[in-house]
Amino acid sequence: MARRVDRFAIIGGGRVGTAVGNILQRKGEQVVAVASRSSDSLRTVERYIKGVLLTTDVVKAGKKGNAIIITTPDDLIADTCLSLASARAVKKGDYLVHMSGALGLDVLEPAEEMGARTASIHPLQTFADVRGAVRNIPGSVFAVTTREKGPQAWAGGLVRKLGGDPVLLAEEDKTLYHIGAVVASNLLVALEHAAELIYQEIGLHEEKALKALMPLIEGTVRNLRRLGTEKALTGPVARGDIGVLRRHLECLEHEEREQLLKVYTSLSMFALDLAEAEVSKARCEEIEELLLHFS
Ligand SMILES: NC(=O)c1ccc[n+]([C@@H]2O[C@H](COP(=O)([O-])OP(=O)(O)OC[C@H]3O[C@@H](n4cnc5c(N)ncnc54)[C@H](OP(=O)(O)O)[C@@H]3O)[C@@H](O)[C@H]2O)c1
Structure with a gap:
């Protein structure tokens, strides 16, 4: 039997999708298409991923691939999957992956019904822009969620191709897992904003407040890394x-x-x-x- 070769189609040319395509391409993987909502985002994709079909047509991009990665905003993953499945742009034996930390695999069920194998791979990391994502995806822990063993091995392999460290996560634990990530990252930023506001109240300008706090924040992170929470x-x-x-x-x-x-x-x-x-x-x-x- 001929060895399966992944042809990656990425749906959603934002921070994560563009960075994933860039890394895969640099690793010698076949990235065949990227679909995004606007031509503006496709122009950015073009700077990072070369020689692939760039389109606003999700179905057209999906049909070119046999390993489809959905990186649209979370709220659009279910509809995107439905569009791909209804148009038969995802077929038996294809892999279909999303990268949301909060969502389970139910959003990919229309593709599963077509015989596709589904998974989610979530990088436990924060990406403010494409450049940051290209730099920080390698070395990140990825939560890998699947319903079957087959796609589990494949999804783990995909994470390793991205330079990540795969860790298995049960579908029913995803919400709590994602809350942990939000507390550790997004709410930490919110907390620093609270500190910023306090310093503004005593007369420090917004930028100066954060600048003054930065060595303290960085020192705290270094202590956390070195000593753990209790000793930090x-x-x-x-x-x-x-x-x-x-x-x-x-x-x-x-x-x-x-x-x-x-x-x-x-x-x-x-x-x-x-x-x-x-x-x-x-x-x-x-x-x-x-x-x-x-x-
Ligand atoms: N950013 C992070 O820190 C982070 C971390 C871990 C996981 N993730 C996950 O990664 C996924 C992508 O997040 P992101 O931060 O990369 O989001 P993003 O930067 O907002 O990118 C989303 C992209 O999807 C495109 N899009 C919107 N609607 C579409 C549609 N109907 N069809 C095709 N493309 C469409 C958007 O195009 P336009 O720009 O033209 O609107 C945009 O380029 C999400 O599931 C998110 O939860 C993100």
């Missing part, structure tokens, strides 16, 4: 410094700082969880009581 935690909760905590909470007990008070008290509860190894039980209980009082 410093500050009043880690020291059991209840006087400082009370002063912070009283300062935040202000109508306009209501959200900040909620964030401070609830995250301090998680910090307390980490501090329990170092701070006495009695002091931890006092801190908990104080935090609950202000919650």
Whole structure:
């Protein structure tokens, strides 16, 4: 039997799709087509992926490939799959993959009914632009979700071609997995924005505020990498410094700082969880009581 050769068609020429196509092509893989919504995004794709069909016609792109990667926004994956399946642009034996962290494989069921093998591969990484994605996809952990063993091996192989590290994830765990990623990355950014606003309140200009905070943020990340969460935690909760905590909470007990008070008290509860190894039980209980009082 002739060895199967993957012909990759990418649907969605944004940050992730363009970077995936670029990496695969540089690895010597056959990328045959990229479909995107607008000719604007296709112009960017053209700078990164050479000599392939570039089209706004999803079906045309799908028909050229036997390994289709959907990298549209999450909300459009189900409709994109349906369009491909209804037009028979995905066939028995083809592979169809999406790269969303939040969605399961139900969105790919129309293709599964056509005999295609489905998977999701999600890079546990954040990509603000194509260049960043090209740089950071290699070396990232990828959650691989499949319903069968066959596509599991293939999807793992695809991740390795991208330079990633595949880790299996059950379909039913995807939502919680994705919440973990959002907390670790997106909400960290939101948290830095909260710190930025606090510094603006004491007169620092927006850009200066983040610039001033950057060495602190980077130092924290380095400590996390080196020591893990428990040992990286410093500050009043880690020291059991209840006087400082009370002063912070009283300062935040202000109508306009209501959200900040909620964030401070609830995250301090998680910090307390980490501090329990170092701070006495009695002091931890006092801190908990104080935090609950202000919650
Ligand atoms: N960015 C991240 O940090 C990250 C990380 C992990 C996983 N992911 C996943 O990767 C996938 C892609 O995300 P992304 O950040 O690359 O999104 P993106 O930059 O917004 O790109 C989405 C692309 O899809 C195109 N598109 C929209 N509707 C389409 C349609 N009907 N048919 C074909 N193409 C269409 C858009 O074209 P136009 O530009 O012309 O509108 C755009 O180029 C998502 O599933 C996301 O969850 C993203």
